[in-house]
Amino acid sequence: MSDLVDIARMIRLYLKYLVDEPDLARWDQQIGDLVRAAHAGEDVDGRLRAVFARDPEVQAWVADTLSHPDLLPRDIADQLTTRSESPDGDRLGARLQIYTCPVSQCVKWPRLYPSEVVPRCPDHHEVLVEVFPR
Numbered sequence: 001m002s003d004l005v006d007i008a009r010m011i012r013l014y015l016k017y018l019v020d021e022p023d024l025a026r027w028d029q030q031i032g033d034l035v036r037a038a039h040a041g042e043d044v045d046g047r048l049r050a051v052f053a054r055d056p057e058v059q060a061w062v063a064d065t066l067s068h069p070d071l072l073p074r075d076i077a078d079q080l081t082t083r084s085e086s087p088d089g090d091r092l093g094a095r096l097q098i099y100t101c102p103v104s105q106c107v108k109w110p111r112l113y114p115s116e117v118v119p120r121c122p123d124h125h126e127v128l129v130e131v132f133p134r
């Protein structure tokens with residue numbers, strides 16, 4: 001799986017923070033379709049780049065995430081950094097967990113805090129399952 005496809009799997013659950021409501025469903029559907037095509041073996045990087053380029057906020061989010069060595073969104077990466085620099089790092093109980101859809105890995109969702117409610121896959125409506133760490 002290419003880095004861009006990995007990011008496409010992740011951005012679906014962040015779109016609500018990045019694009020406005022009237023366009024949200026269309027964005028989610030287009031990105032979801034491209035992820036499915038990638039899983040079927042197509043090279044979709046060029047098409048994903050074209051979709052991401054339509055919105056400056058989305059494009060910036062993708063660029064930030066691509067630049068992280070573990071492909072983590074900046075908000076997650078920043079919180080992990082803050083935690084590891086804190087002498088009492090485990091105070092907040094933060095621990096990186098990665099979740100995905102149990103049906104076909106349509107989405108990828110990083111979770112830092114046990115208090116965060118695990119979302120459902122937008123396609124299959126199943127609660128995501130933990131894949132990392134295990």
Ligand SMILES: [Zn+2]
Nearest residue numbers: 101106121124
């Ligand atoms: Zn799914």
